[in-house]
Amino acid sequence: MTKASVESRFRVDGMDCASCAAKINTAVRRLDGVDDVSVSVTAGTMTVRHQNDASFAPAIQKRVSGLGYRIAPISPKLATAAASEQQPDCGCCQPQHDSSAARREGAEAQGNSPVAAPAEEGLPGHGHVFTPQPWWKSGKGRLTIASGLALAAAYGVGKLVPGMESWIFTAAMLVGLVPIARRAVMTALAGTPFSIEMLMTIAAVGAVIIDASEEAAAVVVLFLIGELLEGVAAGKARASIQSLTALVPKTALLETDGKTKEVAADSLAIGSVILVRPGDRIPADGVILAGDSSIDESPVTGESTPVRKTVDEAVFAGTVNGEAALRVKVTATAEDNTIARVVKLVEEAQESKAPTERFIDRFSRYYTPGVVVVAALVAVLPPLLTGTAWGEWVYKGLAILLIGCPCALVISTPAAIAASLSAGARRGLLMKGGAVLENIGKVTAVALDKTGTLTEGKPKVTDVVGFGLPEPEVLRLAAALETGSSHPLAKAILAMAADDTIDVPPVEHAKAIGGKGVSGMIGGREVLLASPKAAGDRNALTQEQISTIAALNDEGKTVSVLLVDGAIAGAIAMRDEPRPDAQAGLKALADAGVKTVMLTGDNRRTAFAIGRQLDIEVRAELLPEDKQRIVGELKSKGHFVGKVGDGINDAPALAAADVGIAMGGGTDVALETADAAVLHGRVSDIAGMVALSRRTMSNIHQNIAIALGLKAVFLVTTVIGVTGLWPAILADTGATVLVTMNALRLLRA
Incomplete structure (x- = not known):
């Protein structure tokens, strides 16, 4: 009988580059019973869907720790605490994980030392968190320093014993290369033969064989330095969103x-x-x-x-x-709580790949083996066909191996997306994954709900009119009648009285008159606040009063009339007013080339009054299926449609749109129902989301250009003999650092 699938989440320490994630993904997928794997470099997490078997979690942990990474399950109770920890170290460049002591060092990735907290009952190991330390105390930092010192010592000793220089530099190279080679073998056995460690190992060993041991030693040090810098840069992106948890x-x-x-x-x-x-x-x-x-x-x-x-x-x-x-x-x-859910949503979003990222991943699967083939052809064909020296062309082939490493290309998209998701989350803009982030920038039409989206969702007093009493007195008596009521219109009157610091008198014999209004005795006078119709039944309104009330109604306002001892004394008008930033937000969307339309179930008079105020096309008196139909019409006209609403009564339209955006203030609805959510409900943030998406895609294109451009330049210069192994490794690690730093600019977006 087939066992049901379950989902387990793990925190993986020492994983800070895309090739690390790819190796872990491949290794875990090869386990029998694993249905799906999702790895987030920037969040340092892995989600695995597998058979519901108690032995699976230990098997997954054993497979990943065998690759040299530290891994622990994320229990629901400690997910928040774990999320706040930073593990910014690149496991693919932390080669001394194989001994138990080395694994402890490796777990200090980027200065993070494991500290075991008491495990939950039945959940051993769930209490592992990582305490940040300086990079030079991390396993990778110490390896880089040791390798650098060995190289410096080799230069010194080589001058004293010139005849032994080759052997001395080979020994210095092995300080850094042995752990890298060991890691390359482990990764190959786990299903990833063309890893950066394998390319580095082949290039370094080949350089020694052709008597270029000095360059080989220097290249190993440069490789470790570049990967260390990459880990530091990636840690900044990870820390941005996770630092939210420190606020609690x-x-x-x-x-x-x-x-x-x-x-x-x-x-x-x-x-x-x-x-x-x-x-x-x-x-x-x-x-x-x-x-x-x-x-x-x-x-x-x-x-x-x-x-x-x-x-x-x-x-x-x-x-x-x-x-x-x-x-x-x-x-x-x-x-x-809200912050824990925000962090969890962003981490899950970072695990969800954008279309561009998926394309780059597929491309890199063929790219790396292709580079190996090209390097082999460059090393073998010229000597065979032209009779030129083998050493020269083998050297060039080894340089091409290093140039061709796909790290910079593979990290170009996820680094930018992770930085943008973090930057957006800190501004209250939540996007559920790279695909959503990418799609929002494509939006050409946005359909917005009225109540609670373009408006605040609660009425406010807009006009106080005196028909016989001063306006402050009209408001004072109305507030007295509404004291203690929870009705939205009553709350609006009481809020206005509080803002104007009006002294509200006590009321006696207050009572509600079903469907008509509320009455009571105030200072010995009988006071009634009622609808215009109910007030007219008590005392006929003058033509001027009727005209004033009609004008207010035409503006989409609800009017209540105040009577004192049976005489018409005044009127109060209320309306659900537009959000303060609604007009500016709609203008920002228009400036970005995005068409806007209001879709509301409210009556035409109120809807068109708000529409005129905001200068937006209005479709009113709509049922949920009508909103869905209109979204479909916009799509049929070639628009890429975003739908903005509260996430419940707009559900059909949100589902029909290319991107659904929920407005809210940290509620479950705002966080869970749509593709994206605007936490603090500002209309201008919808335009901000579109702008952030477009900046992100521009950044991704820049990163791809940097990654491929540098490789193309150094490929040509290597073949024609201008550059060698040193520039080759700089072309790889340098491009990776440049791409990561360029992506981090989005954190300031």
Whole structure:
């Protein structure tokens, strides 16, 4: 009977280049029972879908550790902690992993030393994390230093014993080459014969055979230096998003039996009540039970302006409380809070390859063997056909082997995508994978929902009109009637009164009149706030009053009329207003050549009023299937369509679009329903997402040009005899470092 498949995630230490990921991928796929493997260089993670068998996780770990990498399962509970650790070292260039001591050194990749935390019950080894240390204390750093010192010593001793120079430089070369060669053999046995280690080993041994041992020793040192620099650069990209986890405090003040005590933040259970003091970071996602304070949400949403929060409003872990103490009810555990989910989504996105990256991967499978064939032909054919010296052409063939290493080409796309995903996440722009990031830049038309997308999703008071009383008095009496109500229109009136610091009087005998309004006694006067129709039934409106109300209705506003002792006293108009940045955001999309259209189920009058204000094409009174149909119409006209909505009632249209984008504030809907999410709900961020995608694709094209261009130049100069082994290795490692550093520029996007 076939066993069901399960998915396991692992953190892999010492993996910082694309060839490392390819070797691990190939090795794990060769295990029987493995259905799929996804490896992320930048996240330092691997996801494996395999048969549900208890023996599989140990088998996977054994296979990967056999390649010289340190690997540990990511348990759900410790995923957040593990994600915050950096392992920026390139395992493909960390050759001393084979002995147990060497493996411990290798686990210090880029200065990361393994520290075992207590394992979870039934999950041995899940507590492994890695503590950052300087690069020179890492296994790779020490190997590079040792190899460099051996080369320097060889130059010194060679001058003293000139006749032994060849042997001395060969010995110096072996300091670095033996671990590399050992790793090359292990990788070949695991299914990757044409690895960078194998090419390096063949080139170095060949150079010794043709009596170029001095160059061989220097090339090994340059190779190690280049890969060390690559590891440092890649670590910066990895650290960008993972540093978010450091924002969540380690402790929290838990309320129990009327007292507070300090506990570990990751021990908080859903439903716990915590105290957050002014100036403290909030340790968990939750809802405010008591208190009113401004919250700095920039760590989560990128929003620079503090947001005022009060009772029943949500707060997020890692955000900073302002001026007042808050009592907060915890709504998510540590492994499921907003920051943990953001980090998890970005890591999973980094494991998802873009179309360009998949093409480069396929290309490199044929490219590397092709380079080996070309190098062999260059070494063999000229001496056979023309009778020229073998040594000269073998030397050129060995140089071509080094030039042809695909590292720079293979890393060109994932490095740029990882940097962009990290940069976007820090601004509250989440994109679920390289394919989504690539596709957003292709968008030529965007269909946007109205309520909650172009507008804030809650009404605001726009006009207060006095028909017999001063406007402040109209607002004061209306606020008194609405005190204590949770209706959205009531909240809008109360918010306006609070903003204007109006002293709201007490009300007596307040009662709701079904479908008509609310009434009560205020200061001995009977006051009624009702719809225009209900108010007209009590007291006929004048033509001027009717005209004023009609004009407000034409602007898409809802009007309530205030009566005092039966007389028409004033009116209050409310509307779900556009987001402050909506107009600027739509203009930014238009400037980028993107067509915009509003799709809403709201009535035509309100929709067209908002449409005129924002200067956007409007399609109103639509059912979900109508929105889906319109998205299809846009696609049939040749547009690449993005759909922006709340992720629930727009689900058919989001699914029909080429790219679905959810607006939200860190909710499950915003994070999980669409291809991408704008966490802080700014319309301008949709244009920012498009711009980031286009910059990323431009960066990828630059990287490919750098990688292939340098190789082409050095290939020609090597064949004509201008350059040799030293420039060849610089063409490889130098191009890899240049490509990685160019990609890191996107972190500032």
